[in-house]
Amino acid sequence: MNQTIIEFNNFKWHYSNNRKFRLDIQELKIRKGSFVGIIGPTGAGKTTFCYSIMGVVPHLQNGKMEGSVRIEEIETKNSSLNVLSQKVGLVVQNPLSQMSGAGLNVEEEIAFGLENHGYSRQEMIKKVKKIIELIGLKEYARRSPFELSGGQQQKVAIASILVLEPEILVLDEPTGYLDPLSTDMIFTLVKELKKQGKTIIFVSHKFEYLNELCDEIILINKGKIIKKGAPTEIFSDISLLSKNNLGAMDVTNLFARLKKAGKWKKRFAVSVEESEKELRSEFPWMR
């Protein structure tokens, strides 16, 4: 599968109330079915990038856009959010901000998006049931979403997006407010969705998870794509990360420390497993 699903061409955007910031993406293609991690410091343009895929930029924001973003054959600026929302689903950091509040319980909250797309009641019940099973919300189906933990609320938010069966799922720091248990839950869930062939764009500061799951990492800063590459390539490049106000993972920092002491010449490792292997093979006395 080498089909392009998202394509940016000479894309430029600035908000009318913020002259200092501009998102500027000359050319970017994202393959169908790929899992792409987006990293960058606060204010780099990560959220605006997500908005441009979703069509929130330009449709719901004031500003000026040049160039184009295509989702398969659809050009976002010529399309409507209603059409786009069936192609792309967006999950944001704060699950409460995307609750419609219209649903009295989790089931109804998840069904809310479907109602707006004119499905029959029978179809709706079937779809909602399926998604509740998939995401593991069965025991909460009749509870108010507002009574749930942050992790469960985020699952409801993801469920209410997934029920529309978008091909692309954009997640903008969805685990930012969650505890480790819920964070694990969300990453396990998106891993499953990837297996089902969804294209996933995942913004996160959690490099260890991204390294494990992503096919590709895009580093964004000051509104531009600074670098795009394999996770090992990006996460082992401590100077690239630090130039962009990002911190490397500690196992990687260990190899940098070894290099500083003249003990290491190869690429820095980026995971616990890789580090163990490298240390054992290079230093036989490390037991």
Add this chain to the structure above:
Amino acid sequence: MDEIIKIEKLTFVYQSANVKALDNVSFSVRKGEVVGIIGQNGSGKTTLVKHINGLLKPTRGNVFVNGVNTKSKEIDELSKTVGYVFQNPDDQIFSNSIIDEVSFGPKNLGFGKRRIKELVEEALKTTGLEYVKKNHPYDLPYNKRKLIAIASILSMNTEVVIFDEPTTGQDYLNRRIVIKIIEELKKKGKTILVISHDMDFIAETCNRAIVLKEGKILLDDTTDKIFMKKQILKSTRLKPPQITRLAQRFKRIYDGTLSVEGFFNQMYK
């Protein structure tokens, strides 16, 4: 006796929901300690620290701050000793400018004008907010508002400072700022309690950690010892920091290693 906080058989039941959030919890904190409070959501962490600043009173048991039972004190009185930085800054911030927000605490505590100015300036400097002090708090993004919330507690110069999830939603740079703030408070001999899900952050800042599960204390030990109890941690789904997990794969390296430098030193000692 340099115990600044003493908690005796504390049980707390949320009457409205009839939920026992804390179940017979006992521990004490000595002056100058930096203690991490960890555990999943709903394990009772926030309920616990709200007893230390008097926002909640025990259903059973006692909480002493500086030897005085919190049952006998009003919150105003306790707020001279205990500063509490909320998890969500928007639950805390109410002023129209950052400087007003940060000045409110010390004014309320009745410090003199000159002292207030000193305290406010220092808090703004520590948090890197001095250049935006005239701004409305909501001119700044969420992660900076978290620093405003911290500054408005720092300016009260309390003996005890409690941080509730100070690094959530923070990027690398802001996280470094929060770590620096804690280092500085430590140097001043303040007693610090930190609720956090960020195990790297706990490893870097806390000498001691308390693990809560379903309202009970599961572990209470030095941070290195806590992260060595892999099996118990697993039951609460907490993962030791990455460098600690790597250390645990080698016999030569101490299982409670918490830093890159510590790991390196053991390779070449």
